[in-house]
Amino acid sequence: MRTQVAIIGAGPAGMLLAHLLAAEGVESIVLEIRSQAYVAGRIRAGILEQSTVDLLRSAGLGERLDREAFEHRGIYLQWPDERHHLDFVELTGRSVFVYGQTQVQKDLVAAREAAGQEVHYEISDTVLHDLESDEPSVTFTDSSGVAQRVTASVVVGCDGSFGPSRAALPDGVRRSWEKTYPHSWLGILADVAPSTDELIYAWHPDGFALHSMRSSTVSRLYLQVPNGTDAQTWSDDRIWESLATRLGHGEGGWKLTPGPITEKSVLPMRSFVQTPMRHGRLFLAGDSAHIVPPTGAKGLNLAVADVGLLAPALAALLLGGDSRLADAYSETALRRVWRCTHFSWWMTTMLHATGDPFDEQLQLSQLRWVTSSEAGATGLAENYAGLPIGF
Ligand code: APR
Ligand code: PHB
Numbered sequence: 454m455r456t457q458v459a460i461i462g463a464g465p466a467g468m469l470l471a472h473l474l475a476a477e478g479v480e481s482i483v484l485e486i487r488s489q490a491y492v493a494g495r496i497r498a499g500i501l502e503q504s505t506v507d508l509l510r511s512a513g514l515g516e517r518l519d520r521e522a523f524e525h526r527g528i529y530l531q532w533p534d535e536r537h538h539l540d541f542v543e544l545t546g547r548s549v550f551v552y553g554q555t556q557v558q559k560d561l562v563a564a565r566e567a568a569g570q571e572v573h574y575e576i577s578d579t580v581l582h583d584l585e586s587d588e589p590s591v592t593f594t595d596s597s598g599v600a601q602r603v604t605a606s607v608v609v610g611c612d613g614s615f616g617p618s619r620a621a622l623p624d625g626v627r628r629s630w631e632k633t634y635p636h637s638w639l640g641i642l643a644d645v646a647p648s649t650d651e652l653i654y655a656w657h658p659d660g661f662a663l664h665s666m667r668s669s670t671v672s673r674l675y676l677q678v679p680n681g682t683d684a685q686t687w688s689d690d691r692i693w694e695s696l697a698t699r700l701g702h703g704e705g706g707w708k709l710t711p712g713p714i715t716e717k718s719v720l721p722m723r724s725f726v727q728t729p730m731r732h733g734r735l736f737l738a739g740d741s742a743h744i745v746p747p748t749g750a751k752g753l754n755l756a757v758a759d760v761g762l763l764a765p766a767l768a769a770l771l772l773g774g775d776s777r778l779a780d781a782y783s784e785t786a787l788r789r790v791w792r793c794t795h796f797s798w799w800m801t802t803m804l805h806a807t808g809d810p811f812d813e814q815l816q817l818s819q820l821r822w823v824t825s826s827e828a829g830a831t832g833l834a835e836n837y838a839g840l841p842i843g844f
Pocket of ligand 1: 463484752754756
């Protein structure tokens with residue numbers, strides 16, 4: 454097979470890249486180890502920044518989003534006996550949108566299917582070749598067991614944190630930074646109307662809790678738990694009791710309404726960045742180059758920002774022979790990556806209990822500052838609602 458861009462991974466980064474490239478008149482083939490149903494069914498984060506929504510709309514992917522997403526003006530930040538609302542619209546002129554990654558993925562798959570996009574699902578043995586030449590290629594075994602090769606002008610690794618692309622950069626070239634956190638999140642989906650109009654981020658001595666949502670009938674909630682926690686050891690009753698305590702059920706008349714839990718899982722938390730995001734004819738985008746902990750919901754937004762930069766860069770390179778944007782891609786993308794890496798780390802360290810009384814006082818001091826000073830609140834709001842693409 455021959456194409457202009459071989460894309461490894463059919464997650465949001467890979468599928469959106471294929472979509473944006475097609476709009477520029479660039480052909481691509483997408484390769485994915487999992488089944489279409491598996492990729493579509495994965496439950497991930499659910500907050501889109503204003504710039505992500507703008508990009509999806511301008512790419513013709515905003516129709517269902519405009520009908521179904523909830524636009525939120527901001528978030529609540531709280532600690533025992535105090536709840537504060539940060540109004541991002543007032544502070545920065547930008548809002549955020551509740552629309553699950555699962556929905557974004559569905560819209561992308563539908564749009565690419567309608568356009569006849571070539572996607573090979575359930576492949577195996579993905580190997581990248583000749584990345585420093587003008588004819589790189591990817592070999593794999595297709596779903597019928599036949600050995601295949603895609604030769605392209607460019608290969609893009611959108612294969613997430615476990616894919617082979619990031620390791621395809623030579624050892625002497627790549628550099629990585631990593632931080633693991635001593636806690637994880639226990640996440641649940643519940644068939645119950647959200648008990649809040651906007652997301653609640655709660656600091657509590659027992660551990661962090663987050664009240665998020667997916668729709669007017671489905672709530673998504675998280676609890677800080679120790680690493681290595683088995684989700685099955687937390688009964689539904691224990692989960693709702695802990696959420697009620699940490700989210701402040703009964704304080705100021707606020708109530709958390711429990712409901713049937715339909716999904717329960719533990720998410721590890723990690724920060725990771727690998728540079729450069731381009732080597733020869735290989736480009737990395739999304740989780741293949743960087744992972745953030747979920748506090749602040751940056752993962753999907755960063756993946757979208759990467760491909761928002763990469764698509765025009767590849768179009769200029771492949772259609773006009775102009776390599777300037779492609780040459781600048783890694784450096785430009787990494788500015789935002791490090792900003793979001795810092796923001797996600799900062800939100801995580803401000804909100805998660807460590808058991809250290811000194812940390813606790815600093816966290817409370819920081820929370821008081823971001824909720825009472827306009828400068829503090831604006832800094833959080835600007836990062837949460839998202840810097841413009843190209844920052
Ligand atoms: N060959 C082909 N595809 C692969 C391979 C491989 N060897 N290894 C992994 N993949 C696929 C995975 O199965 C997955 O579908 O690459 C895809 C990567 O998708 P995501 O993990 O969703 O990553 P990305 O598209 O970068 O999206 C980032 O996902 O993890 C969240 O917080 C993150 O929301 C953000 C988003
Ligand atoms: C979610 O809804 O899954 C979510 C929302 C906000 C976060 C993390 C996850 O910071």
